[in-house]
Amino acid sequence: MPYEAIENGQHVGMSSEYLALVAKRLGIELALEPTSSWRETLEKLKQGECHLSPMLNRTDERNQYLTFSQVYFYAPNVMVARKDQPFLQSFEHIGPRVMAVAAGYRLHEYLRNHYPNIKTLAVSTERDGLQAVADGQADLFVGSLYSINAYIQQDALHDLKISGWGGPQDELRIGLSHEVAELLPAINQALLTISEEQHLQIQNHWNNLRIVENSNRRLAWQIGLVTLTVILLLSLWNLWIRRYNLKLAEQNQLLEALRHELEQKNAELTYLSSHDPLTKLHNRHYFDHSVLQDNRNPEQLSRSLILLDIDHFKTVNDTHGHHIGDRILRELADVLRQCVREHDLVARWGGEEFIILCHNAALQDAVALARRIADTLEETRFSLDLPISCSFGIAELETMEPMQQCFERADQALYNAKAQGRNRICISEESPP
Numbered sequence: 370m371p372y373e374a375i376e377n378g379q380h381v382g383m384s385s386e387y388l389a390l391v392a393k394r395l396g397i398e399l400a401l402e403p404t405s406s407w408r409e410t411l412e413k414l415k416q417g418e419c420h421l422s423p424m425l426n427r428t429d430e431r432n433q434y435l436t437f438s439q440v441y442f443y444a445p446n447v448m449v450a451r452k453d454q455p456f457l458q459s460f461e462h463i464g465p466r467v468m469a470v471a472a473g474y475r476l477h478e479y480l481r482n483h484y485p486n487i488k489t490l491a492v493s494t495e496r497d498g499l500q501a502v503a504d505g506q507a508d509l510f511v512g513s514l515y516s517i518n519a520y521i522q523q524d525a526l527h528d529l530k531i532s533g534w535g536g537p538q539d540e541l542r543i544g545l546s547h548e549v550a551e552l553l554p555a556i557n558q559a560l561l562t563i564s565e566e567q568h569l570q571i572q573n574h575w576n577n578l579r580i581v582e583n584s585n586r587r588l589a590w591q592i593g594l595v596t597l598t599v600i601l602l603l604s605l606w607n608l609w610i611r612r613y614n615l616k617l618a619e620q621n622q623l624l625e626a627l628r629h630e631l632e633q634k635n636a637e638l639t640y641l642s643s644h645d646p647l648t649k650l651h652n653r654h655y656f657d658h659s660v661l662q663d664n665r666n667p668e669q670l671s672r673s674l675i676l677l678d679i680d681h682f683k684t685v686n687d688t689h690g691h692h693i694g695d696r697i698l699r700e701l702a703d704v705l706r707q708c709v710r711e712h713d714l715v716a717r718w719g720g721e722e723f724i725i726l727c728h729n730a731a732l733q734d735a736v737a738l739a740r741r742i743a744d745t746l747e748e749t750r751f752s753l754d755l756p757i758s759c760s761f762g763i764a765e766l767e768t769m770e771p772m773q774q775c776f777e778r779a780d781q782a783l784y785n786a787k788a789q790g791r792n793r794i795c796i797s798e799e800s801p802p
């Protein structure tokens with residue numbers, strides 16, 4: 370631009386208006402063959418894939434495959450440099466500087482033929498050439514004043530300046546492939562009928578108005594792009610946060626399940642460490658720690674200990690096997706659970722020996738409980754209908770007496786019961802002085 374471009378599939382720019390005028394005068398319709406670069410346009414003309422191109426300079430090379438109309442548009446060429454570069458009079462003063470030039474343009478051919486020593490950087494479009502100078506890839510760009518003016522404004526290349534004349538001015542013509550060369554006289558005639566006023570109108574139209582429009586459109590695109598990028602980044606951020614929270618919730622759930630499992634295992638461990646696995650009664654460890662270490666407080670109510678031991682249990686095991694012995698132990702535990710009061714504490718002391726702490730029970734209360742147990746044993750039908758009896762030793766905790774001492778008295782009483790023939794209750798009357 371401002372020469373020509375394709376916008377939304379339409380040919381626009383000065384060139385399109387000149388072509389429209391010519392086509393109208395000739396009474397013909399022209400079909401657009403879109404190309405993306407000047408090189409491609411020339412190649413299609415060469416191959417006969419299209420028949421006409423507007424706004425071409427005549428060169429020796431192009432003369433081989435094109436026929437040219439008369440000149441209908443003159444455009445000066447200029448050199449562009451960054452603002453910190455000096456002004457250069459002409460191509461003679463370029464020195465070792467690198468000059469960007471649009472590949473396939475007449476100027477490219479002109480430089481090659483007349484200034485082979487100038488270092489050139491071939492770019493696809495004039496716009497790319499200006500950008501190459503702005504980016505420092507080239508020191509200069511040479512091209513049409515009209516295009517350069519437009520692109521500097523559109524792309525806001527404010528660090529660039531016109532730094533000198535860029536060779537002979539462009540003399541632009543319509544180029545026709547030889548196949549349609551017979552149209553040439555009519556085209557020349559049509560070009561002659563374009564008035565000075567129409568020329569001016571076309572140039573003003575595309576040199577001012579469109580630039581402003583494009584510039585705004587470019588800005589709008591840039592703002593739109595930045596907004597879209599921000600929206601995209603925010604969406605990605607939200608997605609990431611949502612995924613992170615989901616993962617966190619999963620981890621928390623897992624942690625909660627583990628905590629629950631740990632609590633269960635702890636409860637199991639506590640149970641196992643304080644209970645006898647066979648009878649499910651409290652075990653000796655529990656009883657020892659929670660009761661025997663506890664010395665009597667004078668203000669507490671009376672308490673008694675009962676120790677009981679199954680009579681001739683070895684015979685049960687020896688005669689009927691260990692598993693029957695186990696069953697008898699479990700059945701005896703059930704009897705004890707059934708006979709004691711809820712605040713009494715029953716434990717398996719070891720082997721076939723059990724202990725009961727009777728709370729709020731004086732000696733006679735403990736004796737009554739032992740009798741109840743002995744009676745229940747007689748009435749209970751144990752496995753294999755075996756008759757099961759126990760010997761009992763009982764002691765009441767005296768004021769200020771250590772629990773351990775009371776236990777030893779009960780143990781002695783139990784020993785006495787065994788010694789006196791078993792299946793009986795013996796009492797430790799009082800603690801030794």
Ligand SMILES: Nc1nc2c(ncn2[C@@H]2O[C@H](COP(=O)(O)OP(=O)(O)OP(=O)(O)O)[C@@H](O)[C@H]2O)c(=O)[nH]1
Binds near residue numbers: 681693698719720791
């Ligand atoms: N089945 C079984 N037997 C046990 C268990 N713990 C200890 N015993 C048995 O209990 C028996 C205790 O035998 P002894 O100490 O001689 O006592 P006893 O035969 O009951 O005789 P007295 O107590 O003197 O009446 C032994 O045969 C032990 O093997 C157990 O958990 N299961």
